[in-house]
Amino acid sequence: VVSPPPVQNGLASTPKEPNGTNHSGEGRLQIVNEHQEFTKQLSPYLDKWGLLDKGFAYDVVSVFGSQSTGKSTLLNRLFGTTFDVMDESKRQQTTKGIWMCPSTYGNTLVMDVEGTDGRERGEDQDFERKSALFSLASTEVLIVNLWEHQIGLYNGANMGLLKTVFEVNLGLFGGGGDSSKPKPQEKTLILFVIRDHVGATPVSNLTATLTQDMEKIWASLSKPSHLADATLSSYFDLSFATLPHKILMPEKFEDEVLELRRRFTDRSRSDYVFQPSYHKRIPADGVGFYMEGIWQQVLTNKDLDLPTQQELLAQFRCDELSAAVTEIFLASSKIVRKPVEAGQVVEGLGALMKDWLDTALGKFDRDASRYHAGVYQRKRLDLLTGLHASLSSLFLGQLKNLHKIETAKFSKDIVRGTKEVGYDFAKVVNEGSDNARQRFLDGAKEVKIDGTDWEYEHELALLDEDLKSIADRCRADETKKMVNTIERNVKRQLLEPVEVALSQPSVEMWNIVLKTYKQVNEDAEQSYLTKAKAYNCSEEENNAALLSLRARTWLSLRRKLEEQTSDATILATLRSTFEEKFRYDESGVPRVWKPEDDIESAFTKAKEETLSLLPIFASISPTSSSLLPTLPSPESTFDIESDPIPFDPSTAFVLLSPTKILSIESRFKREADAAYVEAKRSMVSSVAQ
Ligand code: GDP
Numbered sequence: 008v009v010s011p012p013p014v015q016n017g018l019a020s021t022p023k024e025p026n027g028t029n030h031s032g033e034g035r036l037q038i039v040n041e042h043q044e045f046t047k048q049l050s051p052y053l054d055k056w057g058l059l060d061k062g063f064a065y066d067v068v069s070v071f072g073s074q075s076t077g078k079s080t081l082l083n084r085l086f087g088t089t090f091d092v093m094d095e096s097k098r099q100q101t102t103k104g105i106w107m108c109p110s111t112y113g114n115t116l117v118m119d120v121e122g123t124d125g126r127e128r129g130e131d132q133d134f135e136r137k138s139a140l141f142s143l144a145s146t147e148v149l150i151v152n153l154w155e156h157q158i159g160l161y162n163g164a165n166m167g168l169l170k171t172v173f174e175v176n177l178g179l180f181g182g183g184g185d186s187s188k189p190k191p192q193e194k195t196l197i198l199f200v201i202r203d204h205v206g207a208t209p210v211s212n213l214t215a216t217l218t219q220d221m222e223k224i225w226a227s228l229s230k231p232s233h234l235a236d237a238t239l240s241s242y243f244d245l246s247f248a249t250l251p252h253k254i255l256m257p258e259k260f261e262d263e264v265l266e267l268r269r270r271f272t273d274r275s276r277s278d279y280v281f282q283p284s285y286h287k288r289i290p291a292d293g294v295g296f297y298m299e300g301i302w303q304q305v306l307t308n309k310d311l312d313l314p315t316q317q318e319l320l321a322q323f324r325c326d327e328l329s330a331a332v333t334e335i336f337l338a339s340s341k342i343v344r345k346p347v348e349a350g351q352v353v354e355g356l357g358a359l360m361k362d363w364l365d366t367a368l369g370k371f372d373r374d375a376s377r378y379h380a381g382v383y384q385r386k387r388l389d390l391l392t393g394l395h396a397s398l399s400s401l402f403l404g405q406l407k408n409l410h411k412i413e414t415a416k417f418s419k420d421i422v423r424g425t426k427e428v429g430y431d432f433a434k435v436v437n438e439g440s441d442n443a444r445q446r447f448l449d450g451a452k453e454v455k456i457d458g459t460d461w462e463y464e465h466e467l468a469l470l471d472e473d474l475k476s477i478a479d480r481c482r483a484d485e486t487k488k489m490v491n492t493i494e495r496n497v498k499r500q501l502l503e504p505v506e507v508a509l510s511q512p513s514v515e516m517w518n519i520v521l522k523t524y525k526q527v528n529e530d531a532e533q534s535y536l537t538k539a540k541a542y543n544c545s546e547e548e549n550n551a552a553l554l555s556l557r558a559r560t561w562l563s564l565r566r567k568l569e570e571q572t573s574d575a576t577i578l579a580t581l582r583s584t585f586e587e588k589f590r591y592d593e594s595g596v597p598r599v600w601k602p603e604d605d606i607e608s609a610f611t612k613a614k615e616e617t618l619s620l621l622p623i624f625a626s627i628s629p630t631s632s633s634l635l636p637t638l639p640s641p642e643s644t645f646d647i648e649s650d651p652i653p654f655d656p657s658t659a660f661v662l663l664s665p666t667k668i669l670s671i672e673s674r675f676k677r678e679a680d681a682a683y684v685e686a687k688r689s690m691v692s693s694v695a696q
């Protein structure tokens with residue numbers, strides 16, 4: 008045993024302690040006070056220390072060991088922190104609690120525990136146990152500080168406390184489920200720092216003893232049944248360092264401290280302490296909430312495990328982040344809601360929506376992905392569902408507006424197309440409808456967001472229906488227009504010949520009329536069928552149009568015949584027939600009656616012959632009844648007033664009633680008689696000359 012050199016001006020040779028400030032000028036923080044209350048200031052302090060936005064890029068180290076073993080001194084030397092050190096001259100007690108201070112060297116949070124040495128004073132170890140448990144659960148590296156001469160002395164090295172802490176730690180935070188393997192972030196590095204190392208006992212012996220002690224402690228732990236097979240090494244890695252006597256060998260002490268510091272700062276070293284597997288994976292902005300949760304668990308000793316605490320934290324933070332991005336998202340989407348509700352098709356709406364989504368999710372992913380993976384994924388899904396739901400009304404609105412605008416465009420296209428000379432109606436309709444459909448589909452696809460169950464098939468089917476009914480309506484109008492044109496032609500071709508025929512009554516009269524009628528009918532139908540081909544009309548529509556055309560043609564004929572068989576017209580016809588027979592001779596020369604002429608019989612002959620023609624007008628009566636047309640059905644017509652007479656076989660061919668014939672006959676006779684008297688008179692007067 009080498010006896011230490013006498014203390015000489017020990018304090019004076021100690022390098023000056025940092026003056027209580029550090030990188031951002033803010034000192035240490037008491038995170039748990041003497042009343043065992045956790046601070047509300049941790050996050051603000053992390054912010055002041057410049058660590059709040061570091062994500063995972065920070066580390067936590069804390070210390071464990073008996074009172075007055077130089078723990079605070081070590082931390083201050085190693086990390087440039089400002090923890091209270093017991094003043095040897097006054098033996099003044101420092102304030103009880105857990106303290107935190109950032110390291111001057113890198114993004115490291117250092118925690119120091121101050122407590123009364125209850126064990127030595129016979130007090131209860133409540134606070135020591137709690138603070139030790141807290142340190143173990145919340146740090147990556149736990150420095151176990153002990154004198155060289157404490158090694159192997161079970162109680163002296165606080166091993167009993169360590170055992171309790173291990174036990175509770177395993178029970179509280181050892182992981183649930185049936186896996187006996189801890190999660191990666193549940194592993195912790197225990198770094199033994201052997202103080203006042205004299206060097207008489209080789210370090211390897213010391214570390215072997217400590218390792219054996221730890222294994223013994225581990226073996227003696229009462230473990231939860233599902234962790235019965237858990238090994239020490241699956242929860243802890245052990246590492247060792249020695250330091251010479253600070254007061255007796257101050258320079259050597261400083262050199263070794265510097266060397267030890269490198270293990271906390273130099274990532275390239277194989278014994279670098281902050282290995283990723285020790286990191287608790289709590290983003291820096293969640294540390295305040297997380298550590299407070301652990302402290303609460305320690306305090307209440309609830310049978311909760313660490314992942315649960317992480318999940319609670321994750322839920323809390325993810326909800327906050329989700330609400331924040333949703334608010335921005337809703338503000339962005341607000342600008343298009345009005346136009347969409349007002350019936351406008353918003354150009355590039357899909358791209359806008361995707362942009363808002365990307366922005367919101369990007370922000371959420373950046374900040375929330377650092378938290379508990381399961382919770383983050385679940386909250387992300389919730390967020391996405393919410394955002395999609397708020398967009399779906401825009402999607403549906405845009406579809407409805409597309410539908411409305413495209414049907415309107417289609418109607419206009421038809422109107423414009425059918426104004427052009429020589430237009431092909433079927434082509435106009437097909438092109439217009441194809442274009443409208445394509446534009447709708449383009450718009451609908453643009454506004455659909457991948458990963459949603461939104462569909463536009465239903466709205467497309469509605470559009471197809473509307474386009475079809477617009478096309479049908481237009482075709483019906485077109486067909487009507489065409490039938491009207493043909494009807495005008497029919498009248499032109501039919502009425503003149505019929506009038507001529509009826510003004511020269513004879514037995515052949517009806518044959519001529521009906522033959523003309525038949526021909527005109529055939530021409531009209533042919534003309535319709537030729538034109539209708541271009542309209543893409545259905546068989547049904549063609550039949551309806553043809554039936555209508557037939558009915559109109561027949562009605563034209565019938566009306567013309569009624570006109571030609573009116574009292575006045577018939578009388579005029581009879582008069583001119585009679586005059587032709589009575590007043591003109593066979594060669595068409597006007598007769599000048601002489602006394603020897605037989606006016607009487609000439610008159611009787613002309614009158615009888617004329618009167619014999621009158622019954623011909625009574626009904627449409629061709630020489631062969633096969634010439635009579637088949638009557639069209641009035642039901643199949645459009646645009647004609649329903650008058651049953653022209654379509655009823657019992658009345659359709661009848662033009663004059665027997666009474667009517669009698670009345671015309673008597674009127675004609677009176678006129679003929681007058682002609683006779685006049686002829687007589689003219690003869691007498693010519694004789695008198
Ligand atoms: P803590 O209670 O474990 O935090 O111990 P402190 O850091 O407050 O120090 C307690 C006393 O031990 C102080 O008087 C220090 O000067 C002294 N001390 C600090 N480091 C060493 C060391 O390496 N060796 C010895 N023997 N004493 C030390």
Ligand code: MG
Nearest residue numbers: 078079091121
């Ligand atoms: Mg201390």
